[in-house]
Amino acid sequence: MQRLINESETSTTVSELCAEYRANNVISKDEYEYFRVKRGLRNQDGTGVMAGLTHVCNVHGYLIDDGDKVPDKGRLTYRGMNVEDIINGCRSEGRFAYEEVVWLLIFGKLPDKRQYNRICQLLYENRELPEYFPEDVIMKNPSRDVMNKLARAVLTLYSYDDDPDDLSLENNMRQSISLIARMPAIMTYAYQVKRRHFDKQTMFFHPFEPQHKTAEAILNALREDRSFTREEAELLDLCMVLHAEHGGGNNSTFTARVLSSAHTDIYSTIAAAIGSLKGFRHGGANHKVRQMMDDIMQNVQHWDSEDEVEAYLERILRREVGDKSGLIYGVGHAIYTLSDPRAVELKKQARVLAEKKGFGDKFALYERIEKLAPAAFKKVTGNKKVICANVDFYSGLVYEMLGIPEDLFTPMFAVSRIAGWCAHRIEELTTGGRIIRPAYRALPTNQIYVPLEDRHY
Known part of the structure; x- marks a missing residue:
């Protein structure tokens, strides 16, 4: 009968395997830049690599002027029709x-x-x-x-x-x-x-x-x-x-x-x-927004104090609090700059329901964070990228007001x-008409085959 491995042995084995992997599998950011690889299929300015054509939808968040990205009001169109009009x-x-x-x-x-x-x-x-x-x-x-x-x-x-x-x-x-x-x-x-x-x-x-x-x-x-x-x-x-x-x-x-x-x-x-x-x-990401907001509500004593809220956001960005990721979840988007039209619509409707269901103070805190996050981001990171609240920032609050459990935040996204x-x-x-097959540049280190008995590392 095969011997069962106890938890301690398993942990040691996995640690050894991970150490072996890390020792032999390193690709630096410099190599990506040298070979001009567009990581995440993103161009250097953050725009997406053109990979196809579609009639289904368009997502607009910026303009291109003389090769530079210019922030613009966000628009979402389904089959050429503005979703707000629908x-x-x-x-x-x-x-x-x-x-x-x-x-x-x-x-x-x-x-x-x-x-x-x-x-x-x-x-x-x-x-x-x-x-x-x-x-x-x-x-x-x-x-x-x-x-x-x-x-x-x-x-x-x-x-x-x-x-x-x-x-x-x-x-x-x-x-x-x-x-x-x-x-x-x-x-x-x-x-x-x-x-x-x-x-x-x-x-x-x-x-x-x-x-x-x-x-x-x-x-x-x-x-x-x-x-x-x-x-x-x-x-x-x-x-x-x-x-x-x-x-x-x-x-x-x-x-x-x-x-x-x-x-x-x-x-x-x-x-x-x-x-x-x-x-x-x-x-x-909507789960992460919920967890972040719970942390902020527990640790910021005065929700109506912009100074106190902004100070805590700066601590989040410095990886001192929260999940130590350095991210303000629900703020920032790959395409949208000045505004995410989905967040704008959700916020508009959420405000009305918040007053009716006793969520007024919580909603006001969300608004305050939306307002203060861009400045805190710029101050801590030095990055001048224009950012706004995205759909994930308000969707969890809306679901909460509707009594939809957190277990279903992302499933509701999938159902939609x-x-x-x-x-x-x-x-x-x-x-x-063609199978999607982008290229990956190989970076092998040439090796010769060595018989098992002669392998001494």
Whole structure:
């Protein structure tokens, strides 16, 4: 019988292996600069390397003037339409917007009344998971992390598809609608099972209602008494619209396009995109914002003191407090400079709800940090980059006011963003034409083969 390795031996072994790796695997920043490698597929000025073309979305945050980046007001357009106009239009007509955005992103035009009703009906009809799927896939294999469970469940849906590998437009359209519809169900089931198994709390499952739009269906599934207001549902719908898409270059969408270019199945593609979004440098950043804000609220005595708040932000940037990363989470973005339109919209709606739900002081602290962070960043780092609050800064606060648990902050992002992922997958399959395959320069040190007996290091 193989001898079991105890925890102490395992720790020593891993430390030795890591030391061996570090001794033989070093690539310096100087080497990257010498070979003019664009790390992270970024140009020297921080702009993204042009890797493809898309009709789906445009993200605007700066202008180029004589080769220099000039900060500009942020704009987000879906299929050439300003997302603010979509939100305002739907609200003025008393309609939820996420379903309309799903249609717009995939097909390229706003739906007419018949098409809008059709997409709403299709999402309801496809929302239920396959028979015994909740019991066999979710309940029997609970996960502490709902994002992990989302990815595993999506992968497992491959086995429930009679034609999972057909890459035709017709089949991918069918699969896309099915996955967009089912993601809220997977998320809410996974959360309820997590609550029961790991948190030792009661889990409950409510049936989906045909008249509910996606935001309403989610609140219906998460509230024990199934009670929510129209205002709450509209705010969640707003969050979903703002998270639905953000261009082909963001990490998770690029992941979806890379896998699609390899002509793999949609379930592998979406599961990989979920894995990307889970990362703290991407969708998981909203968890970091929440943790940072909890730390600030505990350690800043006077929330209304700009001097005290700014001093603590400077300590965060100097890696003295918080998670010692030196980052003010939720502030700064790869593209947006003067403003992130998603944060602007969320902040506008959050202010109203904050007063109604007794979050006024907390909301004021968020605003104060948003105001003071750029100056603190410049003072401590010496970097003159123009930065603003991004969508992650306010999204967690909005979810908190809606009673959505922190376990679901990033999963809600995924449930929303799958609309964009599917739109980009279909576009990649129909227009891409080549497998995405960037180059990596090899830096080998020439070695000769030495017989095992003669290896003495």
